[in-house]
Amino acid sequence: MTQLVDIRVPQDDQQGTHHVLANWLKTPGEPVTANMPLVDLETDKVMVEVAAPASGILKEVLKKPGEDVEPGTLLGRIEIGLAELPSAPVITYSNIHVEPTPTNDRREGADKMLLSPAVRRLVKTHHLDLSAIHGSGRRGRVTKQDIHAYLKQRKVPVAEDLPVLSSTETAPQTPTTGPPSTRIPHDAMRRRIAAHMTESLLHTAPHVTTVFEADLSAIVRHRNQYKASFKQQGTKLTFSAYFVAAAVKALEWVPRVNSRFHEDSLELFADMNIGIGTALDDRGLIVPVLQRAQTRNLLGIAAELQRLTEAARSGTLEPADLQGGTFTLSNHGVSGSLVATPIIINQPQTAILGIGKLEKRVIVREIDGNDSILIRPMAYVTLTIDHRALDAYQANRFMTRFVEVIENWNAE
Structure with missing residues (x-):
C-alpha cells in the first residue's frame, strides 16, 4: 500500500516575499529521506531550502526551475509506504562533473542542481575542478564568491558573468539596425528589486x-x-x-x-x-x-x-x-x-x-x-x-x- 505526500512551498512570515523555484536536488524516481534538502527556492533576499516532508521516492515534479511559486504552492509529491527503499546516495562535490557524459547523464544532471546557475556558468567558462575549491555556502556548497576567490588566488582573470550558450542557442539581440548587443535575463532578485523600488517611489x-x-x-x-x-x-x-x-x-x-x-x-x-x-x-x-x-x-x-x-x-x-x-x-x-x-x-x-x-x-x-x-x-x-x-x-x-x-x- 502506498501513499502520496505533498511537497509545498512553506508559509513565509516575510510579507510580500517573491519565490522562484531555483533547483530540484533530486529527480523523479530517486529515493529521498525525511528532512533532507529537496528543493532550492530563490527569493529576492535569500536562497531557501525546502526539506522533504517524508521518506520515500520522489514520485513527480509539478514545478520546473525558473517558475514563480507562492507560499503553499504544490511543488511535487513523494510516494511512501514501499516495502523497501534503497539508501539515498551521498553526493559530494568531488563527483560533480559539469560536462555531461553519455553513461551518466541522469546522475550528473541531478548533481549539477547542487550549484547555482551563476556557479555553473563560471565552472564551465573556466573549466574548473570543483573538488579543488572549498565551499563556504550552506552545507559546503561552492558559491560564486568561492570561485572568484579561487581564480584570484590563481591570478586568473574572471570572465564576464554572462550566460553560457550551447551550440544550438543564440543570445537575444536588439534589432540589427542598432549596435550589436546581448541581453542578460533578469533573475528573481533583480525583478523583485525593480518592483519594490518602483512601488516605493x-x-x-x-x-x-x-x-x-x-x-x-x-x-x-x-x-x-x-x-x-x-x-x-x-x-x-x-x-x-x-x-x-x-x-x-x-x-x-x-x-x-x-x-x-x-x-x-x-x-x-x-x-x-x-x-x-x-x-x-x-x-x-x-x-x-x-x-x-x-x-x-x-x-x-x-x-x-x-x-x-x-x-x-x-x-x-x-x-x-x-x-x-x-x-x-x-x-x-x-x-x-x-x-x-x-x-x-x-x-x-x-x-x-x-x-x-x-x-x-x-x-x-x-x-x-x-x-x-x-x-x-x-x-x-x-x-x-x-x-x-x-x-x-x-x-x-x-x-x-x-x-x-x-x-x-x-x-x-
Whole structure:
C-alpha cells in the first residue's frame, strides 16, 4: 500500500516575499529521506531550502526551475509506504562533473542542481575542478564568491558573468539596425528589486530628502585608537558601526522616524532593527537586519555587522536575518558616491539614512572668535523620508542629533 505526500512551498512570515523555484536536488524516481534538502527556492533576499516532508521516492515534479511559486504552492509529491527503499546516495562535490557524459547523464544532471546557475556558468567558462575549491555556502556548497576567490588566488582573470550558450542557442539581440548587443535575463532578485523600488517611489511614498554635512574627525580618531583591540577580539571596526550607533541615538531622540505608516495611524516601534544595505556585486542589493541595535554597544554592533555582511556576500543568510527591519542605513559612500538622492525607502519603513564618501575637504570654523581654515574628513549625510508619515521638522531634528553624536563621539 502506498501513499502520496505533498511537497509545498512553506508559509513565509516575510510579507510580500517573491519565490522562484531555483533547483530540484533530486529527480523523479530517486529515493529521498525525511528532512533532507529537496528543493532550492530563490527569493529576492535569500536562497531557501525546502526539506522533504517524508521518506520515500520522489514520485513527480509539478514545478520546473525558473517558475514563480507562492507560499503553499504544490511543488511535487513523494510516494511512501514501499516495502523497501534503497539508501539515498551521498553526493559530494568531488563527483560533480559539469560536462555531461553519455553513461551518466541522469546522475550528473541531478548533481549539477547542487550549484547555482551563476556557479555553473563560471565552472564551465573556466573549466574548473570543483573538488579543488572549498565551499563556504550552506552545507559546503561552492558559491560564486568561492570561485572568484579561487581564480584570484590563481591570478586568473574572471570572465564576464554572462550566460553560457550551447551550440544550438543564440543570445537575444536588439534589432540589427542598432549596435550589436546581448541581453542578460533578469533573475528573481533583480525583478523583485525593480518592483519594490518602483512601488516605493512611484506608488506608495512621496519621498523628501534632507542633506547635512558631518565632520568625521572624532570617529576617525576613535577608530584609529581602538581598531587593533577590536581585531584582537575577532571583530573589524568599520565606520558603519559608528553610523549605526549614532542612528540609534538619533532614533531615541526622534522616535517617530522608527515607524510604519498606516492609513489610520503611525505605528512606532520599541526596537530599533536597523537594516544595512549590502551590495552583492552585479547581483543586486540585499538588506540584512541588525536586530535590537539599541541593546548593543559599539563592539556588539561591529561584530553583528561583520557576521551579517559576510553571510550576505557568501549567500548564507538565514530568513530571520532579513526580517523585522524598522529603519535602514545605506553607506553608499564605500563605493565612491558623495551624495545619493533620493535613496528609495525600504517599504514599509518611513525613512532611510544615506552616508556619502569620507573625503578630506577645506572648511571654515570659528576658533576664539576668528575664522580659521581647516582640513577635515567630511561626509554628506542624508535622510529620505516618507512625507505621509514625517515632515521636515522631524527629519532635521533626527539629522541634527545624528551629526552631533558623530562629531562629538565619546566611547561607550
